[in-house]
Amino acid sequence: MPVYVFACPVCGRFELTRPMARAADEARCPDCRHEARRVFTPPSLPALASGVRRALEAEEASAHEPRVVAEKRGRPMPRPVVPAPPCALSH
Numbered sequence: 001m002p003v004y005v006f007a008c009p010v011c012g013r014f015e016l017t018r019p020m021a022r023a024a025d026e027a028r029c030p031d032c033r034h035e036a037r038r039v040f041t042p043p044s045l046p047a048l049a050s051g052v053r054r055a056l057e058a059e060e061a062s063a064h065e066p067r068v069v070a071e072k073r074g075r076p077m078p079r080p081v082v083p084a085p086p087c088a089l090s091h
């Protein structure tokens, strides 16, 4: 049976195992019997995954900006050959 997460306004979150057909039924807190509302948490994405996801997003962002990564690699870049600006040639 699937596990559903509910939030008691007094005690916080708790889990209930119930048939999928009764997933939307109201739930009562097992501790204080207060009415609890359903918390939608995909079981495949625990709270820990958000940190991993942030790291992956940062890695992806650096892949789009390779210059930032190259500048932090320690070895100095060879002196770039700066071409004369076009205006210097035409005047």
Ligand SMILES: [Zn+2]
Pocket (backbone or CB within 6 Å): 008, 009, 010, 011, 012, 029, 030, 031, 032, 033, 034
């Ligand atoms: Zn409670």
